[in-house]
Amino acid sequence: MREERDARREIRPDRGEGPVGYLAALLLCGAVAAAFVLSGLGGQVVGNIGAAICKVVRSGGLVERCAPAPDPGRNPQAQDPDLPTTPCLAYSDTTYLEETVTIPTKRIDVRTNSRGTLQLNRRVGPDGRVIWEVVDFTWGEGGIATPEVGAGPISGSVWGGLTVTNGKIYSGFRDEAEARRFFDDLTEHRIGSEVKFTLRTNPLTGGFVWLGTKLPWVGDDFDRYMGGSEPDRPPSAEYLDGGVTGGFKADINLSRFKIPLKGRGWSVSGSQTDLQNGEVTTYYNDRGEFEAAVQLDVGDIVQRLPPAVRRRAQEGLEDGLDAVLNVIETRLRGEYGNQFSLLPEHRAQMKSAIKLNPSIGFNYKHRGGTTWAITEDAQGNIVRVSQTQNGQDILYARVDGKVDGSNPGGDRGQVTAGKQWILFAQRTLTQKDLEYSRSEDRAVIDRFLRDGDTGALERAWENGVGTMGRTTYDNTGDTMKLEGKGASGNKSRKRWGIFEIGYESETHALQSAHFYKPGVGWVPWSVCR
Template sequence: MSPQQRSPDRLPDRGASVPEYAGILALVAAVCASLFVLGVPGQTSDAVCRALHRMHLRDACAAGGGNGGRTDPDEPTTACTTGIETKYLEETVTIPTRINVRTNSRGTVQLTRRVGADGKTTWEVTDFTWGEGAAASPDFDFGFGKFGIWGGGQFTNGTVYSFDNEKDAKKFFDDLVDHRIGNTAKFVVRTNPITGGFSWLIGKTPWVGKYYDRWIGGSEPEKKPSADYQEGGPTGGFKGELNLWKVKLPFKGRGWLIDGTRTDHETGQRTTYFTRKGEGEVGVLVDLGDVWKALPKGTRERAAAGAADALALAVDEIGKRLAGKGVELSPAEIDKIKGQIRLNPNIGLNVKHRGQTTWAYTEDKDGDPISLTKTGNSQNVIYFRADGKAKGSLEGDKGELTAGKQWILSSQRTVTDKTLDYDDPQDRQAFEDYARTGDDGALDRYFDGGGGRMSRLTYDVGGDTGKLDAKGEAGGRSKFGGLFESSTEHQVNTLTGAQYYKPGEGWVPWKRCLG
């Protein structure tokens, strides 16, 4: 959302000397006057004049004036993002009532590499946390599947830190990941809307507050941030699963409408933005128990022995951890636990699509307009997925635990920026027309016709995600559907393509961005 800066004296900067520029203006004026005398309709003559204006100025620039012919006037002057690494932890707690209460929070730390208009490389570390509160329906079972919906609101608070070298930025990023999201239990207590307020209050208490805040992951780094932002708005989604013969088809989706403001502490610039954002995911899962039955007898027996050993190791580890807390399990209790646990592994594929459109209006420290940027962000992901589900019951209490992991097999992300510069008379007119009418189609047609500046970046995305879901039923009285869900993700975006739009030629390579 960085504003696109141009010189206020933009036309001479495109490369013409003063005599050349005066000659160009005289030529354009003469052509426009002749069109007027001949009675050519106003809209047509205006369009011809604008085209001549742009064409001649482009030719003058190409001839070697101004910056020595090194800068294309159509090339964006914004910083180009050449790499992004993201780590996050997300948790959801559902409290069962007649209409379930759903709370969600996510902590994210992001490392971004940028190349500026001067060719200098810089790095940014962004630290942000969101909190959601919503009402959720119970799962509706309909024989061959289930379905549930939810809706509510969310708020995000983010801070940005700038660096001029990769080593310091990477260390800061790693330390912040450990501090903010390194421990799931601490993260849930600090960020969940139910407990976050109490945690914040404890952090503000005299004497012990600062120590608690540092321990829980709430204290701020000593480094001064270069920017911060706050955003919020309504959110909602759905989640379900279809069971078709031996195949499960889980699916889910959610969306956001976001209003936000970002303030740059170094320049005083302020960006106000609105975002429409959504994601949808569908999977295909095969129960390995069905595959198990089809194995030859000898293979099945060897696999069963391996599963039994794995279960014994898992239960022994649980016993050791409980012993460290002063709780001892007798051999009879351990055998009873083993006998009640049933493992149900699944494997499959997941396909996810993420998409968002953002409109960002930037003004300087005095409140004067600078730019309007429309950004489209689209990503498709194919995951390989493996889940393990354990079910068990003990003295009337039932429990279910699902743990899984997803590895990205293929993913590509495309980011398209379209920017109007308020210092350019034509862009300013398009800017004001859009502010008055809100006509998105007219704005896109202006860009497609050569107005403004456009860039398009393409990334290959790699990484993995993990998840943990816990459900329970105590004494047959209270069903805790989706009591606790958590997920982690690590993504690395590597730039594979960079282009900008040049009127008359189309999309051309953005060499500064590609390096």
């Protein structure tokens, strides 16, 4: 019996000097914790001290277990019940290439459009964990348009049709460097060549390219060459949506000034599947954009200059035309080989038939949209209901050059090239969520699913139910555009059609982030950084 008591004494925690000694130790630890609190070192340090105190108490047999010490990699704000539960967007790079082909018929025009977009996003979860992702999506549109109509200083056209978008999301990158390499490689693969991109994505030609990818032996190589093959990395999510689209385009000519106007909108629905946890998000999206520019005709100004200054300016315009021809020659060599070149006599003929009309100005663009979404888990149970509002205003500096050409037969052609630089831009995202796991949110969601009243959701968020986050971004970037159109010289003045291609690169850097606390208002969202 004595040996058994000695063995129990060896495995039993050392109780030291008894209750009095432990009370003294607790008082000492409490004094140290109070000193740290008063010094303002923050909750992380105090939390670690609290965990240490609990271990002392546990060793004295006063408690059975202790909560783990706070994770130093987690933000203490993540415990706030009003903090949004979905990751916030802290940074984004966007690159896209878009082409439009308009084919005239007797009474209406057939309009086709496609766009390839790549995004590099940095998201931050509610626990402070950084998530890098790359989004790859392509849309295709087909519809009809009115020919350009109007007399006098105002002309324009309207169009409408159907649109389909499919996309993939890639995540799980170790760091930004790995994500950016993947983004750059995929961008070069998808939209590195305007010719291959147009043939692959345009609704008129995309079907033939798809058939080429199904050819035996050479189909896979052809798919890689055209930029349609998928990367080795599997996607983490994918989505597909479709709906209706429409827009307008108009020009107002006021003496030396021109005011181009353009707008378009989409109303689409679709679903996104998370391939990692099986969640399916069904969404409905209304969005649109509007542009208004003011352009000043530089050629008209040149004609009003003194003779000596006008002569130097015209020489500069000719040098600009030579630069354009050099770019065209370089691009054609890249497509067809180094044997392609523009002979001096060809250059002289083109320059004699071409009139260059440069213009400068400013362009304002507004983008806006609202998305409603319902997320279900793999078993079909409701997870959350969300609303995302997206608004952006951009002011560009704009430079355009229009080249007009004709031949003795009366055929006419016109090419317009333009470039824009962002002078000022700001984007705001507002994310609102209701989580089905919360009893108060669940009651609102059930009423919404029963009645279909989106106004009830808006009132619930305004009354403090659910969570709301708002982020604002500063935008930088530029755009380029090329448009070509022509008409034959016979009496019918038959139009050849219009081809447009545009490129845009834009960076969204987080400027501020806030989330909503009922009874307080919008407060800083420190987790989103």
